Amino acid sequence: MSDLKENLKAQIIEQLNLEDLTPADIRDDAPLFGDQGLGLDSIDALEFIVLLDSNYGIKISDPNEGKEIFQSVNTLADYISKHQ
């Protein structure tokens, strides 16, 4: 699981063009959206959907699901490990 989280952090940085950040800057439990954590927004949610599809073969058909899945690296990793 820890390898998955580290990979996810690297993929988030690449996919979202967060070139100023390193994986060490992203806490496992930090909120990804809103003013806390990474401060991501709805545009970035689209990036996460693409990331899950292209890197893990997981398609999210219900956008409402994203609110739960994309809360943090922990929730993302948990969802991937259960749906891959």
Next chain:
Amino acid sequence: MKILAHSYVCPKGTFLNGKLVYDTAGEENPLKSAYQQLGAEYPKFYKMDVLSKMAFIGTELLLPFFPKDADLENDLQLIFANSSASQNTDNLFVESYEQLKNPSPSLFVYTLPNIVTGELCIRHKWYGENCFFIEEAFNPVHFSEWAQMALNKGNNCCLCAWVEAKTNGEQECFLFLLTDSEEEAYSVELELSTLIKQYRNE
């Protein structure tokens, strides 16, 4: 009209009213370094394009110099300009769909230069007018004419910027705050022209 304060952000450093405040010469990531030295907590900074990052840092430094009695929320006019629009990000976006076969939404949102002014307005909750011009080179007369029009309409002050990120890697953001003044002989255009030359070491 007079200049209340000015800042300059470029890879070698960040300057406020002519003085170096963040030395970033030789840094691998100068803008990240300047942001960290600034100490602002605004994670959205990391998502911004280069234009927005430079303008963000330079604007944060100018905040103490805004007129205390100004209604910034409604009466601050932003007048920005550059010569290459958002070409840097445009190229990255093209690369994302031509080479990586994955059009990037997070890049796409920065494929307009005036997103810079939007980022600043969101950050500071400014709801006044803003404009972004594409010009061949820094033109102090154009800035002063537009600022004077805004001030004549009743705006308290104008935040102006020449914010440029060329595809050859040259980057600079010259921000200056203009407000009304009764000093008739004062030449804002001449001072702006002199200031940017000093910052550029020309």
